[in-house]
């Protein structure tokens with residue numbers, strides 16, 4: 001059977017004619033829902049999604065069609081020009097954009113039947129689709145700006161943009177333009193967000209530019225090796241590759257993944273721009289020296305944003321990722337050993353990224369619980385803030401899948417599009433009332449939420465009362481007097497306490513526990529500052545109390561979610577290896593109780609089954625005794641790892657508890 005490359009070289013005119021006919025019959029391409037100028041007024045349904053997927057294709061480059069055509073060994077019958085040189089080859093599209101929003105790309109896949117060459121038109125759907133004529137500025141506006149990614153990061157959330165696609169499809173072109181535009185706009189946006197916050201607390205809005213502290217790092221991940229793109233190096237190895245320190249990527253003891261990179265502070269657009277240009281030039285130098293390394297490495301630019309007005313709030317992050325080019329096995333099989341290894345590693349990380357993004361999209365759309373295997377790989381470990389379901393930071397991921405416009409690349413393009421299309425989900429459905437659960441703020445109505453908030457502020461007022469009494473009592477002691485003990489207040493008396501805020505402004509009519517749980521910490525603090533009344537609390541006390549209260553609310557939500565997840569996992573049918581391998585012992589001879597065994601399975605998620613299956617395969621190949629030896633050894637090793645993880649988590653909890661200041 002003719003390969004697709006052979007088909008596109010020997011039957012190009014016929015394929016072009018079939019495509020022309022198809023194009024004449026199809027309806028006109030649908031545009032974007034909102035014109036560019038009106039984007040700010042209508043956020044659109046994508047804004048409510050946690051994962052957004054976009055497709056992009058670029059225009060053909062000069063002579064590219066001819067190069068692709070003549071590069072094929074089967075292009076023996078290539079037409080020659082008057083000078084006997086290979087004639088110019090007209091471009092033939094492998095991709096057509098039929099709708100910009102929702103985005104639809106149609107890939108034209110060449111085939112062969114007894115009657116001659118054929119084209120199959122396969123449709124793929126995304127949230128947005130950018131055709132070859134679209135400029136970088138519009139792509140930036142419709143992705144980063146329309147989804148408010150900068151404000152998200154400035155408000156303590158995490159925004160991540162990933163460029164995926166075949167080598168040469170335009171990932172770097174898109175990401176570099178996004179990076180430079182972020183440098184252009186971030187500081188302006190910081191001023192807008194800062195002004196709002198300062199006005200809310202009666203501060204001086206001209207100080208808005210000084211609220212945020214920005215630090216930047218730039219990491220390159222080549223195969224298993226991470227290095228720092230901000231590290232300048234003169235040293236080169238035997239092959240002329242710049243030598244950079246290998247950076248470890250692992251979780252620290254409190255569960256953060258913070259590789260030891262140079263973290264540069266930037267104070268202006270110009271600083272950020274200069275830094276990005278420097279890091280990109282290091283990447284390009286490596287690329288030239290190491291035979292197009294850029295297509296083989298992932299590059300992650302992380303901008304971390306600290307809000308100095310709210311030092312306890314989580315730091316916001318913007319992570320911009322230019323992923324390594326996706327390669328098919330056929331494209332990498334002639335590489336040397338090191339490149340094969342890199343290629344394998346890249347494909348592994350891209351596959352794992354796919355699992356994580358899909359799980360995140362599914363979880364957001366269904367409000368269910370899905371295991372996200374972000375620990376399985378360095379790339380996804382670096383994206384932990386996006387994938388860790390235990391994180392209380394709001395996050396949003398956007399993946400832009402790039403495809404080449406040429407018919408010669410259609411097979412690659414269909415791979416890319418089928419990788420990314422499943423990330424498209426419906427926006428989260430509005431849900432009917434959920435049954436009330438006293439421990440789950442997401443089920444509280446307005447009255448219960450106000451009651452809880454009032455109780456929180458009352459607790460704060462009681463503490464202040466106690467503290468004021470302690471001070472008075474110390475003064476009295478110095479004067480040789482003893483104060484009467486502070487009388488306890490009856491509930492009706494507690495209701496008379498001056499709380500310092502108007503709770504009904506923090507939780508206005510119609511607002512519920514779920515609504516409050518969706519606010520970012522700075523938004524909640526801002527609300528509390530706007531609700532401040534009288535002089536019972538200072539600005540700083542309102543801020544401190546607000547951060548503490550929203551922390552308590554998040555904690556309740558998180559515990560309720562974890563509880564619910566465990567209930568769901570327990571009620572699910574247990575992963576039963578017996579289905580695959582016949583009757584099986586539930587565990588090895590070692591001591592595991594059922595509950596611990598189940599907990600371990602929840603911890604591993606789908607990896608559990610994968611590891612068991614891999615062990616079974618290996619055991620068959622090596623002719624070992626499966627049930628009595630290999631199954632036992634495999635589960636023992638997994639249980640040991642799980643127990644170590646559990647012990648480390650417990651130890652962290654104890655440490656965190658010990659580090660907490662004493663409740664006065």
Ligand SMILES: Nc1ncnc2c1ncn2[C@@H]1O[C@H](COP(=O)(O)OP(=O)(O)OP(=O)(O)O)[C@@H](O)[C@H]1O
Pocket residue numbers: 057058059061132165166167168169170171172173174292294295296324325402
């Ligand atoms: N939308 C576009 N408009 C015009 N030219 C483009 C566009 N996208 C990409 N190009 C050009 O196509 C070429 C390949 O693009 P680019 O280097 O961004 O691809 P890539 O996917 O990052 O490749 P690699 O994986 O090898 O790094 C470059 O010359 C780039 O300038």
